[in-house]
Amino acid sequence: MVFGGFEKCTLIDYPGKVACMVYTIGCNFRCPYCHNPELVDETVEVKITEDQVFDFLDERTKMLDGIVITGGEPTMHGNELIKFMKKVKEKGFLVKLDSNGTNPSVLKEAIDLKIIDYIAMDIKSPLSKYTQTVARPVDVAAIRESIALIMKSAVEYEFRTTVIKAQLSLQDFDEIGQEIKGAKKYFLQKFIPNKLLNPQFRKKATYSDEEFLLLQEKMNNYVKYCGVR
């Protein structure tokens, strides 16, 4: 695999762990608020090879707990991703995968092979609004399948939603809550208007702190823990 970005150390992207992070190239969604447009439209100039990542890991076996694989959408790389994760696990590192949930078969393979330790899946909106939210046609049955697969697996996980007021009404969260009912962890992520796929979204707002408290209270009726980031 070739990556479009690499961070040597992150203390915030893998809960409770010290990790490095690789960014895969390409995505099947076009979320207007995406912070990685160059990965999504595949114009990224920096390229990091798999061998470079493994050389780095070999030198850091005592310093790092694991690796975060984010994107873009990592599962678009199918077998290549699976092979990469296998090699990382063989080296003794934990693997966290960030995904938009569009490829349940890749998630299932990683879970069955026990080469994944943490899954963070985006829940972009109620399923009825997905296509509109991510600006691409979406197989919502696949999203639902990924949610079910993750929740019934023994792998640690979280679901998360980036919150933009113009995209998600307070009522929409009830529909999201129904889809992930009983989930262990769910995070509401405040939209931060910096580098965006659609620059027009820079003017969009997230909810107020008071409204986030209400949302948190609402979502805690559906999930075991709801946090705000």
Ligand code: SF4
């Ligand atoms: S936010 Fe994630 S799913 Fe959406 S376009 Fe960006 S990389 Fe793809």
